[in-house]
Amino acid sequence: MKAMIIEDDPMVRDLNHRFLERVSGVYFSEIIEVNSATNALSEAELTKVDLILLDTYMPGMSVVDFLQVIRERKNHAAVIMLTAASDNETVQRTIDYGVTDYLIKPFTFKRFETAIHKFAESHQTIMNTQVVQSQLDELFQGNTVTTTPPTTALPKGLAQNTLGVVVAAIKQLDETAFTNQQIVEVTKLSRISTKKYLNFLVTQNALQESVDYRKVGRPVTMYQVTDTGALAQLLHQ
Template sequence: MAYRVLIVEDDPMVAMINEQYVKQNKNFTVSTICRNGEEALNFLEGNKIDLIVLDVYMPVMDGVETLKRIRDKKISSEVIMVTAANDTNTLEQTMHLGVLDYLIKPFTLERFLVALEKFLSQKETLKQNSIIDQNCIDRLMTQIGTQDKKIKPTEYPKGINKKTLSSMIEYFNENPGWHSVDMIAEKLKISIVTVRHYMNYLVQQKSIVEDINYETGGRPCMLYKKSDCQE
């Protein structure tokens, strides 16, 4: 089932572009487009939305006030803020209100898709962990840019199997260079979701490094390779 996205944008052209960007990732579907914050809040009253792409500057009710109301109403949707102004005050306000990402217009398709991948990465981490422990929290915080201490190799978090982990490490030891999730999944005969989960863990451990390939002709592809500076 695709994640439901609400686009809140007063400029029809920008809203259409954002909708087309969302459609580049098959894991998401656009539920509707609202022209201002008040319209968005009315829609959210009766509709479940997983992710909101929220513009800052809009008539009737701007994005910052809309985000405050969303949090006050305990609406659990993740939010990507979008603005044309590099306004540090707005950035600080929205970060305190818990946004997933922050995009400055004009942003590229590639950068927009990175924000969607960030959403997917967090969701997959939570799905893999029925019990939220400290290791799970550490991985989630690392994914949103918080630096954290390395977990000791013997302390495997929930959802990390020693045998599967060893197979991943052996794969990269035997195959230098960059590899996509699809390549790893096919070689090891495991699911793409599982590979993503283990890549998140290994990147946090600094055993693996990641990069984004923008030259795919389609949506960007995450690539991984063995770190050159393992301890």
């Protein structure tokens, strides 16, 4: 499968690109980045794209006009909106052109992953040479999404003692939301190391991940504790 990210902010494009690469169980052979809807229409690869991640605010051409053009060209790529716009008219008009999901910034990685999993399931069903009723029922009526189940053992490369250090730092911060850098400052571990443990805690639903799109500088990944019980269980497994 191929994906295209249409976003005028290079930092947000890069973040969405990395989110796509992190989604478990879904592989894209190519992820194309484009800075405007107008430039996307001139991309030769647009006709081969299976998924488009599209921001509402685009210079030169509205997203509604863009969607109208690609549908007139018989382009059937799935479109997921990643946007700060949440007005009813925008939502309705984009849905009319076949937008399959709508993520309002700031969204969590878990919600993003759910959207991509749902797209992948629908794509696989549609691409089958012959579908059966049960598959179509799940596609059009079901809400089942394949996600990575919680594990009972630490992945390779993670240590129980270090996990305890990271969890203790989270408790020590005692904040509504925190960053990886704050964990680094408390634990004195490397950013790469602490990031691995935070990512693991997100997969176990102990933490929730979101993105803070700041007016100045790069977007910042924020973490929040969602399940204190899960944190405690992971420490004693």
